Amino acid sequence: MGIHARLRATWKRAVQTARLCCGVPDYDAYVRHLREHHPERTVPSYAEFFRERQEARYKGGGGRCC
Amino acid sequence: MHSATVKPSPAAKILWVAIAIVGAWCLGVVALRRGEPINAIWLVAASLCVFLIGYRFYGKFIEHSVLRLDPTRAPPSVLRNDGLDYVPTDKWVVFGHHFAAIAGAGPLVGPVLAAQMGYLPGTMWILFGVVFAGAVQDFMILGLSLRRDGRSLGHMLREELGPVPGLVAMIGVLVLMMIVLAVLALVVVKALTHSPWGTFTVAATIPIALLMGAYLRWLRPGRILEVSVIGLALLLLSIWAGRFVAGSDTLGPIFDLDAKALAWWLIGYGFCASVLPVWLLLAPRDYLSTFLKIGTIALLALAIFLAAPMLQMPAVTRFIDGTGPVFQGNLFPFLFITIACGAVSGWHSIIASGTTPKLLANEGQARLVGYGGMLCEAFVAIMALVAAVSLHPGVYFAMNAPGALIGTTAEHAAQVISQWGFVVTPDALVQTAKDVGEQSILSRAGGAPTLAVGMAQLLHNIIPGEGMMAFWYHYAILFEALFILTTVDAGTRVGRFMIQEIAGLIHKPLQASESWAGNLLATAICVGLWGYFLYQGAVDPLGGINTLWPLFGIANQMLAAIALMLATVVVVKLKRERYVWVPGIPAIWLITCTLAAGYEKLVGPISFTAAADKYAAALAGGQMLAPAKTAAAMQQIVTNNRVDMAMTAIFMALVVAMTLFCLNALARAWRTNHPTAHEEPYVALAATQH
Numbered sequence: 164m165g166i167h168a169r170l171r172a173t174w175k176r177a178v179q180t181a182r183l184c185c186g187v188p189d190y191d192a193y194v195r196h197l198r199e200h201h202p203e204r205t206v207p208s209y210a211e212f213f214r215e216r217q218e219a220r221y222k223g224g225g226g227r228c229c
Numbered sequence: 230m231h232s233a234t235v236k237p238s239p240a241a242k243i244l245w246v247a248i249a250i251v252g253a254w255c256l257g258v259v260a261l262r263r264g265e266p267i268n269a270i271w272l273v274a275a276s277l278c279v280f281l282i283g284y285r286f287y288g289k290f291i292e293h294s295v296l297r298l299d300p301t302r303a304p305p306s307v308l309r310n311d312g313l314d315y316v317p318t319d320k321w322v323v324f325g326h327h328f329a330a331i332a333g334a335g336p337l338v339g340p341v342l343a344a345q346m347g348y349l350p351g352t353m354w355i356l357f358g359v360v361f362a363g364a365v366q367d368f369m370i371l372g373l374s375l376r377r378d379g380r381s382l383g384h385m386l387r388e389e390l391g392p393v394p395g396l397v398a399m400i401g402v403l404v405l406m407m408i409v410l411a412v413l414a415l416v417v418v419k420a421l422t423h424s425p426w427g428t429f430t431v432a433a434t435i436p437i438a439l440l441m442g443a444y445l446r447w448l449r450p451g452r453i454l455e456v457s458v459i460g461l462a463l464l465l466l467s468i469w470a471g472r473f474v475a476g477s478d479t480l481g482p483i484f485d486l487d488a489k490a491l492a493w494w495l496i497g498y499g500f501c502a503s504v505l506p507v508w509l510l511l512a513p514r515d516y517l518s519t520f521l522k523i524g525t526i527a528l529l530a531l532a533i534f535l536a537a538p539m540l541q542m543p544a545v546t547r548f549i550d551g552t553g554p555v556f557q558g559n560l561f562p563f564l565f566i567t568i569a570c571g572a573v574s575g576w577h578s579i580i581a582s583g584t585t586p587k588l589l590a591n592e593g594q595a596r597l598v599g600y601g602g603m604l605c606e607a608f609v610a611i612m613a614l615v616a617a618v619s620l621h622p623g624v625y626f627a628m629n630a631p632g633a634l635i636g637t638t639a640e641h642a643a644q645v646i647s648q649w650g651f652v653v654t655p656d657a658l659v660q661t662a663k664d665v666g667e668q669s670i671l672s673r674a675g676g677a678p679t680l681a682v683g684m685a686q687l688l689h690n691i692i693p694g695e696g697m698m699a700f701w702y703h704y705a706i707l708f709e710a711l712f713i714l715t716t717v718d719a720g721t722r723v724g725r726f727m728i729q730e731i732a733g734l735i736h737k738p739l740q741a742s743e744s745w746a747g748n749l750l751a752t753a754i755c756v757g758l759w760g761y762f763l764y765q766g767a768v769d770p771l772g773g774i775n776t777l778w779p780l781f782g783i784a785n786q787m788l789a790a791i792a793l794m795l796a797t798v799v800v801v802k803l804k805r806e807r808y809v810w811v812p813g814i815p816a817i818w819l820i821t822c823t824l825a826a827g828y829e830k831l832v833g834p835i836s837f838t839a840a841a842d843k844y845a846a847a848l849a850g851g852q853m854l855a856p857a858k859t860a861a862a863m864q865q866i867v868t869n870n871r872v873d874m875a876m877t878a879i880f881m882a883l884v885v886a887m888t889l890f891c892l893n894a895l896a897r898a899w900r901t902n903h904p905t906a907h908e909e910p911y912v913a914l915a916a917t918q919h
Contacts, residue, residue, distance in 0.1 A: 180325035196312030213451030
């Protein structure tokens with residue numbers, strides 16, 4: 164793997180971490196999951212996906228630490 | 230990676246021996262050097278060595294012998310993969326997420342308060358506590374949840390102990406949450422009292438968040454990083470502008486508020502923030518505070534390494550005898566409940582059985598996330614301690630002792646603190662306040678301002694500049710206030726859902742989260758519960774933190790004791806009795822500490838009972854005791870202390886009840902000669918990969 168590709172992979176992982184910290188899981192993984200297991204469902208756009216996750220994050224349960 | 234089966238190489242052996250020797254040497258310097266100040270680097274290096282050894286040896290021992298985690302076993306993320314909640318995720322991504330979820334204000338406040346006893350007691354408790362209790366709790370609860378489809382702590386308690394203990398523990402969690410929210414909100418009140426600069430910058434986060442919310446909703450949906458950079462730029466701008474607002478004759482007084490007014494504003498704000506749609510205010514602030522938190526923790530670490538400050542506080546002060554001004558009570562048990570987060574925090578058991586077990590792609594990664602994540606939090610606690618003890622002790626005590634002891638003028642405070650043996654001049658106190666751009670630094674207990682002054686001095690050492698110290702101080706205040714307020718908003722929402730669920734048992738329609746009546750009512754109840762304790766802290770004669778922090782510590786350690794007891798029961802249920810001491814000893818220690826602290830807060834000279842009686846007797850005699858000026862205020866202080874007595878009694882009763890439930894379950898599991906734990910059946914990871 165070239166240095167460029169490696170940097171891109173690291174950046175992608177950093178973005179993934181940052182988004183997950185805010186309760187937004189990986190969109191690509193979700194789309195892949197839908198295509199593989201639920202081909203009959205429509206794939207939401209990233210904006211729709213984001214909104215749904217944003218609502219879900221504050222629906223109670225766990226929360227965060229003091 | 231799974232080197233239990235692989236013999237360590239000679240190089241690895243030499244490396245670990247070297248780490249052990251360096252660690253022992255540094256610890257020796259920290260513990261034994263007396264009379265001359267030592268450098269913070271010793272303390273930091275000793276901690277890092279202890280963490281590495283704990284992670285490599287004790288963590289691994291728990292992984293292989295106690296939990297017997299199995300890398301060939303399919304975790305919940307694989308078995309129930311839904312692409313949303315259950316997703317096999319890269320281990321470093323999970324680590325980042327887990328750390329961001331567990332790192333809160335707790336490890337920044339407790340160690341600062343405990344610094345009144347010197348740096349040694351706090352350091353020792355953080356190091357031993359995290360290796361043998363805190364990280365064990367987080368890791369074991371994560372391990373248990375991994376084997377149970379990622380179930381929550383409450384669910385596991387119900388399953389392994391029965392429905393009644395599960396319900397008792399959940400009531401404990403709800404009450405704990407109200408105390409957490411109140412005490413954290415009080416930290417913000419203490420930091421912002423009569424600080425127009427600080428109040429303006431914190432208030433500015435509201436319009437900034439609204440702007441970010443609108444941007445994320447309509448302009449660039451879901452672009453969290455982008456909008457956070459914009460938000461951060463606006464925040465820094467508001468810190469810069471705060472100086473002029475504070476100096477202005479027209480705007481300054483608007484933001485110059487006393488503790489009571491701030492408490493009311495926070496209560497009102499908490500109500501609005503948790504009723505409004507999340508995308509508008511709560512979520513954008515959450516993003517901003519998450520990134521700011523991680524960034525600032527990294528900045529603090531960098532500052533400590535670069536500035537390498539000398540520790541000015543003695544290793545052990547005279548206040549280990551229980552007469553300390555910041556919190557009352559002897560080293561045992563009060564040190565162990567004052568530093569909760571950072572050494573062992575019950576709240577983590579909720580996170581470790583929340584989203585994290587649903588994301589781990591392999592059981593073999595649980596040690597990194599569970600045990601390692603908690604070690605990182607302990608490191609944050611160590612850094613907070615370093616920031617506090619590298620301050621001049623006179624400044625530290627001036628900031629953290631209540632007004633009832635040191636008065637309200639720099640002259641009087643300097644005189645009292647010098648008598649305690651920490652010689653300081655009034656000029657030094659006035660100059661510190663001036664440096665950070667405040668009118669006064671006296672009696673700002675709560676950790677945030679002390680940490681902010683400490684951080685400001687550290688950062689100022691690295692990046693000097695005229696007026697920069699005031700900027701850094703307000704940056705640190707803003708950073709803590711921002712993520713505390715996010716916790717308060719999110720916690721209020723969670724509390725609201727819990728209350729709505731309970732209300733639903735009485736009147737079904739109230740349960741629907743779309744019901745406006747149910748929503749408003751439950752939010753009002755939730756805000757009312759923590760708001761009561763917040764207001765009580767704002768009018769407390771000893772400054773509030775002094776009273777409420779022990780209550781919070783008792784509650785948090787109570788939850789940790791419950792989590793560790795669950796782990797103990799499960800270890801026996803799995804018929805691994807020879808390892809029962811791993812979660813058992815820390816559980817016994819926490820039960821002892823919470824009950825001892827609870828007892829002292831109920832009976833004796835430092836109890837809530839004594840405080841209530843003192844004010845009641847004065848009231849009966851027609852006297853007024855400061856800070857109360859009216860009979861009604863006196864009566865309120867009496868009532869507040871009585872409520873605190875009741876809370877302490879409730880927590881103690883919860884601990885005792887849970888201990889009995891666990892002993893009962895232990896006895897039954899011990900007699901049974903086959904495993905009875907409720908683990909999900911084994912599925913090979915290889916079998917799921919097609």
